Amino acid sequence: MEPTKAFFMNDYGEGAHPLVMQRLMQTNMEHTCGYGLDAYSLRAQELIRERCGQKQAHVHMMTGGTSANIIALSAFMRPFEAAICAPGGHINTHETGALEGMGHKILPCEAREGKVTPEGVRAVCAAHADEHVVKPRLLYISQATEVGTVYSLSELKALREVCDACGLLLFVDGARLGSALVSRGCDMTLRDLAALADCFYIGGTKNGLLFGEALVIVNPALQPGFRHMIKHGGGMMAKGRLCGVMFLAAFEHDDYFAWARHANEMADILREGMESGGIAFYQKTQTNQVFPILTRAQEEALARAFAFEHWADLPDGRCAIRLVTSWATTPEDARRLADALKEMGNEQT
Amino acid sequence: MEPTKAFFMNDYGEGAHPLVMQRLMQTNMEHTCGYGLDAYSLRAQELIRERCGQKQAHVHMMTGGTSANIIALSAFMRPFEAAICAPGGHINTHETGALEGMGHKILPCEAREGKVTPEGVRAVCAAHADEHVVKPRLLYISQATEVGTVYSLSELKALREVCDACGLLLFVDGARLGSALVSRGCDMTLRDLAALADCFYIGGTKNGLLFGEALVIVNPALQPGFRHMIKHGGGMMAKGRLCGVMFLAAFEHDDYFAWARHANEMADILREGMESGGIAFYQKTQTNQVFPILTRAQEEALARAFAFEHWADLPDGRCAIRLVTSWATTPEDARRLADALKEMGNEQT
Amino acid sequence: MEPTKAFFMNDYGEGAHPLVMQRLMQTNMEHTCGYGLDAYSLRAQELIRERCGQKQAHVHMMTGGTSANIIALSAFMRPFEAAICAPGGHINTHETGALEGMGHKILPCEAREGKVTPEGVRAVCAAHADEHVVKPRLLYISQATEVGTVYSLSELKALREVCDACGLLLFVDGARLGSALVSRGCDMTLRDLAALADCFYIGGTKNGLLFGEALVIVNPALQPGFRHMIKHGGGMMAKGRLCGVMFLAAFEHDDYFAWARHANEMADILREGMESGGIAFYQKTQTNQVFPILTRAQEEALARAFAFEHWADLPDGRCAIRLVTSWATTPEDARRLADALKEMGNEQT
C-alpha cells in the first residue's frame, strides 16, 4: 500500500505468481469433490512423488507452515516425546507456542549459522535419558534455515546418521525449500532430501502460491491416519483442489525452481552491491534473505525508498536489517537497492 | 470430473465467484504486509462491523469452519468447561474430534429439526452442577443448521435468554449464514444476529469465496488475545490479505446476500418440483439444501445425470438424498432436476 | 463425622484396612528409593503378574481411578482416536472431561444394565468410517459397572471378539474389580480377565487401601514408555513404595478378595432384607452397591439413622437411593439396615 517503496519486506507480500492465478481462473468454474480428493490434487500429489523419487510417499496439501508443523509433529510423537531444533527454529520462536499447544516440549540444541549440529543433537539426547524428562523423538530442521543458510548434503547426511543412532525422526521444514535447493551453495537435490528425511514439506506460500505447503511423508510408518490428523487439526480445506491446481502449476514444468532461482538471483544482486561497497553481513547467506549491517542513519535513509525489516540491534550502535527477495522482485528494484547499499558501504569506510 | 453431470453435491464444488476472482487478480501484484494487518483486511473488517451494526466488535478472518470453531471455542473456555450443541452439531459429528483435541467436552442436547431447544439447554445445565462433571459454558448453534433449517428471531431470543440464565456464551456457526438470512422463513437480520450472539461467523467458503470465514467477536470480554490464539492454533495466513480482498468483494455491494439468495432460489425450484410431483421431504428446509425421499431405483436413475449425496437409508427401503445449490447453480440445471423429481414423484403415487 | 449414623454412603469413607495400616507402620522408617522403583513396589508388581497369570505384563501403581484412566487411554490412542463406552461410563460422566482434556472424544454406545453390548460397539464403529469423524480405537468398560452389575465371562469374550473385529483395544476399569470377581453372579477369574483385556486395573481405593490402582498392561505393544506417561501426566508419586507396600499387603495372602467378599456379603444382607420386605430394586446388582426404591417419606426416615446417597427421582414420585458396603461395613449395621428396609417394604404393600 506504499506503492512508491520497492518491496524487500518479505517473500509473501504479493498474491500468487501470474501463472498460478491463470490456472486458478481457468479451473474456477469446474465442479470437483472437496477436501483434496479431486483429480487436480491427486495429480499434483503424483507429480510431487515423481519429482521426489519416492513413489510410495504420501503427499498432503497443508494450508500453511505452522499448521503443517504442528499437525505433522503431533501425528508423529507420543505425548511425552519432544522435538529437538535450533534455538531459532521456527517452531520454537515464531509460532506462539503452537507445538506446545499440541502437548509437546521443544528442546533447543546447539546450532551454527542457524544449522543444528550433530554434536548438539547427541548432547540433548544424552541429557534426556530417564522418565523424569521428556524423550527426544524428532529432529526439526529448516532448509533453508530461518537465517537464510543452507545445509549441505554431507551435513544432512550427518544429521540423518545421528537421528538413526538416537532413534529420532528427521523432519524438514521447507517453507523456503525452493530457494535452498537452487542456491549456489547447495549440493543437494529434491531427491536427495526426500531420501534422507522421514517427512518434509515443499513451501508454496513463500514461492509463488497464494498459500499451501506440500507435505511429503516418506517414512511409511508415519503415513497411516494422516488425513484424520489434518481434519482433527483444523487444517483440511473444503476447496482442497486449490492447492492441487496451484502445485500442479508450480511443478508441471518445474517453474517452482525457476521462481526460486529468480529470487536468489535478485538476492545475489544485493549481495554483490554490499560486497562491492564493503558492507558487512550480519549473517552470510546463499538464499533469498540478505542481512546487511548499517548505521542507524543509513537504515533510516534506506527506509525512505525501500520497504524492509529491522532485524537486530548491534552492541556498537549499528543495526542489521533483513532484505528478502522473491519471484516478484524486479531486477530494477534489486539493482536500485544494490546501488544504494554500495554507496552506503563507501560512506562507512 | 464428470462434466456431463449437473452438480448438486455441495456448495463448495467450484472456485470463487467470478467477482471475487476478479478482485484477487486486480490486487495480485500489490505489495502488502502480512498476517491480516494489511489495508484490505482492515477495510473488510470495518465494513463487516458496519453491516453488523457493532462498531466495537473485533473481526478476524479464519481459514475455514473447523479452524474457526476450535480456535474460538478454546479461546473462550477454561479447560474444564464444555460446549452444548445439537446432537448433529458440526463440532460434535464432523470435525474428527477437533474440539476435544483442544481439551473440551461437547455436551449434546435436545434439538428439533436440527435446532437446539431452550429446555434442552436447561436440562443439560441442570445435570452438570458439581465439580465431578464438566461445567457448561457455551452454547454452539448453526444458522442455518446442519440440516438446512433456520432459527427464527424469537427462537434465537429464547436461546439468548436461557444462555443468560445459565451463564452460557452464545456462539453461532455461520458456515451457511448467507443462505439462512435471506431465506423466506427467516425474520432475522445480520444486525439482529450480531446483537444476540457473543460471537459468530459469516461463512465465505460456502458462499462464493475461495475460502475464509469472518469471525465477529461481539462480546468485548472475549476479544483480548485473539490474534495470539489464531497463530497458536495454526490458523494465521501469511497472505492474510486474501480474505480481506475476498470479503471486501462480497460485502461492499452486498453481493454476499445476492449470491445466497440465488442459491436459495435454485433450491426453491427443486422444492417446487418435489411438491408438484408429491415427493416427500426427509427434512423440510428453507435454505440451499433439499432432502427428497426417493426409491433406490429412482436414486440410481437420478445419479446418471446429476451429482448429489446419498444421505440416509429409510426403514421402508427408500432413501433420502441431499441436493445442495449455490451461487454457481444455473437455473437450467435446477429446472432440469426439478422436472426429473416431479416426474419421479408422479411415479411414486 | 456423624458418628451415630451407620455408613452406607460409599466404599471409600474410611482410611485403609487395619492390615494395610499395619504394614505401612512396619515399613515406615525404612529408606527406599523413590518413584516406584523400590523393592516393595517390584515385589508387588511381581505378585500381581503371578495372580494374573501374565508373566510378561507390566504393572504400574497409579494414584487414583481418573488418573489411571486418562494416563492409560491417552498413552494408547493417537490424537484423532476415540474411546467407546457406556453412556454412564465413568470417563464419560464423572471425570469432569478429563479424557477430553487429554484430547480424545468419547463415543457413548448402547448398554444394557450398565453393560456395553457388542452390537452397540459395532454400530458406533460402522458410523465412524471416514476422516471427517474420529476413529474408534478403544473400548472402555468397567467391571463391576458403575451401576453394580457384572459382565459374565461369555459377555467379556463377546466384547473381545468385537474388539478384534473392529480393531479396538479392550480396557477394563477395575475400580471395583474385587467386588465383581467374587460376586455370586461372576463366572470369571482374574486370570480370565487378564487373558482377555489389553489393559485393566485392580482398584485399591475402594477395597481397603488408602489409595492406589494397580494398572496391568497385558498387551506388549502398549507397554513402552509408560513410566514417561505417568510422570508426564502428573501421576508419579515420590513415595511410590506406599502403593507397593499396600498392594503387597492386599495380595500376598489374597486378602484383597476376602475384603471384597465381605463387602458383597454385607450387600447380600441388604438385598435379602429388601426381598423379604418386597422392596423393588432400581437396578438389580450382584456387587457391593444396592439400589432400593423408596417413598420420599421412607428415604427421609431412613436418613435419620443411616448415611447413604440419593440416587434418582422416579416419575411416580418415589426415589432410588444407593447403599454401598465395603470391607469396613459391620454385620450389625448391615442387619439393622436390612431390617429397616424390610419393614419399609411391608409398609409399601
Add this chain to the structure above:
Amino acid sequence: MEPTKAFFMNDYGEGAHPLVMQRLMQTNMEHTCGYGLDAYSLRAQELIRERCGQKQAHVHMMTGGTSANIIALSAFMRPFEAAICAPGGHINTHETGALEGMGHKILPCEAREGKVTPEGVRAVCAAHADEHVVKPRLLYISQATEVGTVYSLSELKALREVCDACGLLLFVDGARLGSALVSRGCDMTLRDLAALADCFYIGGTKNGLLFGEALVIVNPALQPGFRHMIKHGGGMMAKGRLCGVMFLAAFEHDDYFAWARHANEMADILREGMESGGIAFYQKTQTNQVFPILTRAQEEALARAFAFEHWADLPDGRCAIRLVTSWATTPEDARRLADALKEMGNEQT
C-alpha cells in the same frame, strides 16, 4: 533396602513422620465424606489460611508437586500464555514435559544460584511482544530453589514488582518451603510469602507427610473453578481426608517447621564438616541440600557407607555429589558423614 548405608539420597526416602502416622491410625476407621470436603480437610484448610494470614485464600490439597504445578498453572493461563522460570526450574527440567502437555510453553530466563533475576524476567517479557510469540503470563519460582538456595524477602519483593510491571502472576513452588523458611539465610515468613505470591504451595511430601502439597490460592481472581480443575486434571483423591489429617498434624502445633529445622540442622552439620575439612561447595546452600565437590575416588569411597546422588561431572575430573537431609536424618548419621567429609577435605589439600 541397603540398611547398612546411612541415607542422604533424598528427602522422601521414608514414609511419614511418626506423628503423622499416629494421626492416620487414630482416624483410620472414622467415616467421612470424600474428595476433600470432610471436616479434617476443612480444618486443615482453615489452619493454613490462618498461618498464612490470608483469611480469604483458597486452600486445596494436591497429591504431588508435578500435579500441583500443572493443574494450577493450566488453570491460570490461557492457551497462548507461557510461564517464565529458571533454566533449571522443576517444571522445565524434571516433569517430563507435563506443563507442555497442558499446552503451555515454558520460557527459561536468567537465574543466579538457581534464583530468577528481575532483569531476566524483564528481558523475556521484552522479547515477547507480538502475536507470533507466546505471551508471558506467570513467573514460576521455587522456594527453596532446585539447588538449595533461598530467595530473600527483598529479592521476592523485587520479583513481585517486576511481575506487576509486566502483567505476570507470581507462583511459588514450595516443595521444600519448610526448609527455606526456617533456613538461617531466610528473612521471610510464611505470611510474607503469602502476601507477595498470587499462589504457592506448602510441600508435604518432602517434609514429613506420606504425600501431599497444600496449594494456597491467594489471588481471588484465580480461585473460581479450581475444584473442577483438580478433578479434570486427575488430581482429586477419593479419600481426600488423608491430606487433611496429615496437614493438621503438621500445622496444629507447627511441627512442620520443627521438622524442617531439624533437616536444616543436619545439613549444617554436613556443611561444618566440609568447611572444617576445606571441601569446596559446588553450590552454596542454606537448606537441606548440600553439594560437596569430591574426587572420583572419594566419591566411590563415600558411597560404600552412605547413600547419596551423583550430581555433576566437573571439567577437572572431579565431581559434585548431592547430600539431602530430612526430618528422618539422625544426628549420628550426619556427624559420621561430616567426619568423613572433613577427612576427605584434609586429603584434598
